[in-house]
Amino acid sequence: MKVNEIFYSLQGEGHYTGTPAVFVRFAGCNLRCWFCDTDFERGSEMSEDDIVASVLQYPSPYVVITGGEPTLQLTASLCEKLHAKGRFLMMETNGTHELAAGCQVNWITCSPKMITEKDGEGKLATIRLSHIDELKVVFEGSPTQDMSLYEQISANEYRLQPCDTGNAERNKEVLAKTLDFILQHPKWKLSLQTHKILNVR
Numbered sequence: 001m002k003v004n005e006i007f008y009s010l011q012g013e014g015h016y017t018g019t020p021a022v023f024v025r026f027a028g029c030n031l032r033c034w035f036c037d038t039d040f041e042r043g044s045e046m047s048e049d050d051i052v053a054s055v056l057q058y059p060s061p062y063v064v065i066t067g068g069e070p071t072l073q074l075t076a077s078l079c080e081k082l083h084a085k086g087r088f089l090m091m092e093t094n095g096t097h098e099l100a101a102g103c104q105v106n107w108i109t110c111s112p113k114m115i116t117e118k119d120g121e122g123k124l125a126t127i128r129l130s131h132i133d134e135l136k137v138v139f140e141g142s143p144t145q146d147m148s149l150y151e152q153i154s155a156n157e158y159r160l161q162p163c164d165t166g167n168a169e170r171n172k173e174v175l176a177k178t179l180d181f182i183l184q185h186p187k188w189k190l191s192l193q194t195h196k197i198l199n200v201r
């Protein structure tokens with residue numbers, strides 16, 4: 001398995017915000033999003049047992065399996081080995097690739113992505129997951145972002161996260177639009193990138 005990094009921090013986003021967790025970041029992704037801020041290409045080969053041993057160095061039972069796109073590499077046997085050690089598995093996925101047969105994950109967060117067609121039109125990448133606990137959408141505050149597309153995706157929880165544009169003034173505008181949208185559409189809850197606010201990983 002090609003792993004980008006394994007580190008210990010707080011879950012910064014979504015339902016489990018503030019939870020201490022071990023992050024297992026798999027290398028590789030099947031999409032190329034223009035806004036991607038993850039260095040997912042680089043990685044080292046690790047066996048399943050190496051990964052389990054790294055995870056067990058840390059005291060939290062929570063493990064965030066992320067990437068890149070973790071469904072490209074996650075196996076049922078790695079899930080079993082981590083469960084056998086009492087770990088609670090949370091996954092962050094773009095949802096475009098099915099889980100391998102037998103993979104048991106306790107919590108699935110899906111962050112759907114827009115892809116650009118050959119004709120230049122934006123289209124929501126097809127979701128191939130049979131179950132989503134939490135749908136997390138990055139809100140750009142743009143009238144061209146059709147939120148009804150996301151609402152057609154079945155999930156237990158819907159979270160909206162203001163896009164980090166890299167510009168403080170623009171971020172204030174996006175946050176205000178995010179709050180306004182949530183107040184008008186209470187199916188959605190706010191997700192903040194608290195790790196950036198706290199300046200931790």
Ligand code: SF4
Pocket residue numbers: 029030031032033035036037038040067068069094113
């Ligand atoms: S799906 Fe996620 S990891 Fe992959 S390119 Fe898009 S933002 Fe980056």
